[in-house]
Amino acid sequence: RKPLIPYEEIGAEKLSELIDLFYSKVAVHPDLYPIFPDDLTETARKQKQFMTQYLGGPNLFSEEHGHPMMKARHMPFPITPTRAEAWLSCMAEAMDEVELDENIRDFFFRRLVLTAKHMVNKEDDQ
Ligand code: HEM
Numbered sequence: 001r002k003p004l005i006p007y008e009e010i011g012a013e014k015l016s017e018l019i020d021l022f023y024s025k026v027a028v029h030p031d032l033y034p035i036f037p038d039d040l041t042e043t044a045r046k047q048k049q050f051m052t053q054y055l056g057g058p059n060l061f062s063e064e065h066g067h068p069m070m071k072a073r074h075m076p077f078p079i080t081p082t083r084a085e086a087w088l089s090c091m092a093e094a095m096d097e098v099e100l101d102e103n104i105r106d107f108f109f110r111r112l113v114l115t116a117k118h119m120v121n122k123e124d125d126q
Contacts, residue, residue: 007057009104015055018098019047025090032086035077055108071119080124084116 007015023040026032037043049060050068061068091112095105 005056006104006108007052007055010055010100010108012052012057014098014100015051016048018094018100019044019051021097022091022094023047025093026087029086029090031083032090035083054111070115071121074119075121078122079119080122081120082124084120088113088116 010018023044026036027040046061046065049064050070053059053061053068088109092109095109100108
């Protein structure tokens with residue numbers, strides 16, 4: 001089948017649902033909440049913009065914030081391998097709960113694994 005634009009296959013509404021659910025998990029994950037702001041409203045808003053363009057939709061993030069430079073934007077935060085795993089586990093749970101189409105889920109999650117690994121900027125504490 002002809003490959004389509006993942007953003008269009010998922011749809012803005014489902015993407016928004018996914019990201020809200022994801023941050024509800026981040027907010028209570030013991031490895032993650034200490035490095036995130038208490039109020040995740042603005043973080044979720046930016047993530048929706050970013051994921052939209054990451055998945056082939058309009059460049060909403062860049063239009064408001066400039067070049068994504070995601071690794072650089074994460075440098076102020078200690079992103080350890082453990083935190084990358086935790087981030088991905090919150091995302092995997094959220095993806096299961098919103099019931100993304102299996103092909104989209106596989107494609108999207110595999111890309112996020114690579115991006116999350118790329119974001120690591122610190123070793124785990126001993
Ligand atoms: C922002 C952590 C992976 C996209 C942030 C912030 C933290 C964080 C602490 C700042 C939140 C704020 O101040 O509002 C992490 C951790 C990751 C991770 C622990 C584990 C690997 C990712 C990945 C993506 C991503 C894989 C994208 C695919 C974003 C975006 C923002 C953000 C778009 C907002 C940037 C901005 O303020 O302009 N992340 N992140 N993050 N993260 Fe991550």
